[in-house]
Amino acid sequence: MIDIKTIKKQFPIFQNQPDLIYLDSTATSLKPKIVIDKLKEYYEKYPANIFRGIYPMSEKATTEFEETRRIVSEFINANKPEEIIFTRNTTESINLLAYSLGRKIIESGDEIATTIMEHHSNFVPWQVLASEVGATFKIVDINDEGYLKINWNEVITKKTKILTLTHISNVLGTINPVKKIITEAKKINPKIIVIVDAAQAVPHLKIDVKDLGADFIVFSSHKMLGPTGVGILWGKEQLLKEMYPFMYGGDMISEVYIDKTTFKDPPHKFEAGTPAIGEVIGFKEAIKFLNKIGMDKVREHEKQLTAYCFKTLKKEFGEKIRFYGPADIEDRGGVITFSFDKFHPHDIAQILADQGICVRAGHHCAMPLHTRLCVPATVRASFYIYNDKEDVEKFVEGLKKVQKILL
Amino acid sequence: MNIYQDIILDHYHHPHNQGKINKADQHIEVNNPLCGDKIEMTVNFEKNKIREIKFQGEGCVISNASASMLTDYVKGRSKQELKKLDSKFIIKMLGINLGVNRIKCALLSLEALQKLLV
Numbered sequence: 311m312i313d314i315k316t317i318k319k320q321f322p323i324f325q326n327q328p329d330l331i332y333l334d335s336t337a338t339s340l341k342p343k344i345v346i347d348k349l350k351e352y353y354e355k356y357p358a359n360i361f362r363g364i365y366p367m368s369e370k371a372t373t374e375f376e377e378t379r380r381i382v383s384e385f386i387n388a389n390k391p392e393e394i395i396f397t398r399n400t401t402e403s404i405n406l407l408a409y410s411l412g413r414k415i416i417e418s419g420d421e422i423a424t425t426i427m428e429h430h431s432n433f434v435p436w437q438v439l440a441s442e443v444g445a446t447f448k449i450v451d452i453n454d455e456g457y458l459k460i461n462w463n464e465v466i467t468k469k470t471k472i473l474t475l476t477h478i479s480n481v482l483g484t485i486n487p488v489k490k491i492i493t494e495a496k497k498i499n500p501k502i503i504v505i506v507d508a509a510q511a512v513p514h515l516k517i518d519v520k521d522l523g524a525d526f527i528v529f530s531s532h533k534m535l536g537p538t539g540v541g542i543l544w545g546k547e548q549l550l551k552e553m554y555p556f557m558y559g560g561d562m563i564s565e566v567y568i569d570k571t572t573f574k575d576p577p578h579k580f581e582a583g584t585p586a587i588g589e590v591i592g593f594k595e596a597i598k599f600l601n602k603i604g605m606d607k608v609r610e611h612e613k614q615l616t617a618y619c620f621k622t623l624k625k626e627f628g629e630k631i632r633f634y635g636p637a638d639i640e641d642r643g644g645v646i647t648f649s650f651d652k653f654h655p656h657d658i659a660q661i662l663a664d665q666g667i668c669v670r671a672g673h674h675c676a677m678p679l680h681t682r683l684c685v686p687a688t689v690r691a692s693f694y695i696y697n698d699k700e701d702v703e704k705f706v707e708g709l710k711k712v713q714k715i716l717l
Numbered sequence: 718m719n720i721y722q723d724i725i726l727d728h729y730h731h732p733h734n735q736g737k738i739n740k741a742d743q744h745i746e747v748n749n750p751l752c753g754d755k756i757e758m759t760v761n762f763e764k765n766k767i768r769e770i771k772f773q774g775e776g777c778v779i780s781n782a783s784a785s786m787l788t789d790y791v792k793g794r795s796k797q798e799l800k801k802l803d804s805k806f807i808i809k810m811l812g813i814n815l816g817v818n819r820i821k822c823a824l825l826s827l828e829a830l831q832k833l834l835v
Contacts, residue, residue, distance in 0.1 A: 654777035656752055656822060657721075664719060672752055686753015686775070715721050716729075716778065 312603060312611045314698040320599075321696055322346065331667040331701050331708075336480050336510060336645055336674075336692035338532045344595045345536060352588035360587055361561060375587055378594040379577070385597050386527070387518040388544055395550070395580045396590055397541035400509040401431040403528035404474075406543060406580060407505060408435035410553040411526075412472065415503070418444035421470040425450040425458055425486075426682050427479040430675045432507040436474060450475075452682065456482040456635035460491065466498040473504045477511035477527075481676045481690065482635030483616075483645035485515075492523040503549070509533055513694070514612060514643055516605040519544055536596035537589035543580070550576035557582040608695055612644030615693045619646055619702045626706050634683060644693035647674075650709065653716050655687040661715055662708045669705075720813045721778065729778045734788035736771045746774075747829045749821060754780050758788075758829040765795045772829070777822050779815070784826035786810055796834050802827060 318324045320342045323332075332340060358368035360375050379391040388394060397403045412435075416422060422436045426449050440447035448470070451459045456479070466473065473495050478485050492504050506524040511517055513534035519527055526549070531540035545553075555562060555573050559582040564572040573579045600608065617639045623631055623646075632649045636642045650658055659671035670690045673680040680686060691705060741759035748755040754776040761769040770791060772784045790810065791799055807823050808815065815823055 654752075654754075654775075656777040656779075656819070660819065661721065677750070680753075715726070 312607055312695060314696065317603075318696050320344070324696070327666070329666045331665075331704050333691040333693065333697065333701065333705060334668045334670050335513075335533070335694035335697075336690065337670055338538070339513065339535050339694055340696060341537070342535055342596070342599050344599060345592045348592040348595045349537060349588050352591045357588075359584055371587060371591070374591040375585075378590050378597075381594045381597050382542060383544075385601070386512065386544060387520050389520075389547065392575070392577055393544055393547055393550065395543040395545070395577045396585055397543055397580075398539055398586070399532070399541040400507065400528050400530045401541070403541045403543040404431050404505070404507065405435050406556045407474075407526060407528070408439050410556045410580070411503070411549070412436070412439045413443075414552070414554050415471050416440070416443050416445050419469065420445045421448055421467060422446070423448040423450065423465050423470050423473045425475050426452055427456075427458070427482055427484065427676065427679050428474075428476055429480055429507065429509070430677065432474055432476060432505075433678060436472070445471075449678075452482070452484075452679075455637065456484050457641070458484070458486055458491075460494075462491070462494045462498060466495045466502065468499050468501075470495075470499055470502055473502055474507070475505075476507040476509075477517075478508075478514070478643045478645075479635065479676075479679075480510050480645065481647050481674050481679055481688065483642035483647065484635055485511075485641050485643055488524070489522055496523070510643060510645070513600075514605075515609050525549055531589065531593040531596065534596055535599055536593035537586070539586035539589045540593050545576075547576065550580070553580075555582070556580050559583050603695060611695060612693050613639055615697055615699070615702065616642065616644050616646060618699055619691070619693075619705070622702055622706050623648075623709075627709065634688060645690060646692070647688045647690045649685060649688055650712065651717075653712060655689045657716060658689050658709070658712050661712045662705070665704075665708045665711065667705055667708045720815060720819070722813060725778060725782045725811065725813065728782035728785040732772075732781055732785040734771050734785065735773055737773055738769055738771050743833045745829050745832045747825060747832065749780075749825055752777070752822070754822065754825055756780070756784055756825050756829050758784075758826070758833055760833050762796075765797070766793055767791050767796075767799070768793075772826065776825065779811070779819055779822040780825050783807060783811060783823045784829075787826045787830060791830065799830065800834055802830070 321340050356367040356370040358371045360372040379394045382394045383391040477488050503525045505526045508527045508529045512529040526545040532538040562582040564574050630651045634647045655671035672687050738759040743760045746757045756774040758772045770788045
């Protein structure tokens, strides 16, 4: 079991706001002191640019930066650190793929497949690409329980060049059986490239890219206790080598002549310009923190808390509360999305906010999914390693107050 | 300050001027796709002044209360006068402090009104 009290002590926000009930880790996570300290260490002790200086400060910064790449690659069991690309966020990782891979391989008449439960960042770039080149944009639907309707024989054909899907839905919480989906998809079309949006998965589950069988996965530091400004793209080395560069400029070139330029090998080919150096350096402390707890325990803790929250909400509010996504706790992450009576999600979130409880209201960057669910907006509460049963109880009390004010 | 003041909640629970004018001079529907709020507003003029105005739609407490109070205010007033109304007026009318994220809820009815006056 995780000792939440000990964990909470390591997050300075709880000293600054002792009564904070933070239930929005799906949007971004809180940061432990060791991550903040590491950022400070870079800015105070070796705030140099990387790959350029011969002087010790720059060498130290470069070593620390590259050390994060190694630790990330081990964390997801990649073949080698060179398969890890640093971007600004998951959105940029996906856009990089749409430009550097998509524009290279997708032609008129080809197909790109995705699902209705995607975050806009894994929907719009592909929708735009398909419409630009005249490809077909195919969307896998969900059933009423929030599972993908997996008729892959209808979706995947020999013309489907890319399948891109989320591992865990940021709204429904559904954990898609990605490994199985990839196996099936590659059986129908061995050449298909599969991209997994793992922004909600890597922070909460043990992810092994070799086992998963994907070609690319994307995620963000800030959702897993790390700093903002750091996204990750993992890809198979050969594919990364074949792709176009993303942005052109400093650090990504090999040689520049008047008439032509040659580019570095991955990962540097995709990392033009000065990156978020301190933030990348700080990110490894977040991974070490998670490793110390153990990803199996993280998952177990969230499962228990989610189950407890469901049970308590159902007991307290019965039919007045409508949940979205799978009922089976084994198939969902630590995300609870719901509608409550006739109350508007913004009012619910606002009244909770007035009591120091942070939840999200809106369409959570998933408008196609909300249209599919026939609701304009929902309320979402999500959990991480610093949440406990007490948070759930206060959340339920908060909802009682919503009823009291609005009924 | 809590934004769920009694007067706001009273307008939310018992909105004034709710519904639709069947034979309206002007009709408009505005929405905020971000939160799914929708307001449909219908109006009848007498010369240059608003004689009758009604609204209906889906929205949060703030957007409903704002529409209810604004439609009360505009009756009998001239187009020229109403064209000058801005966000400062709405904030003053509601009498609450709205954060950057909620102000758009309050301004939806003003957007509808302004489109009716064009």
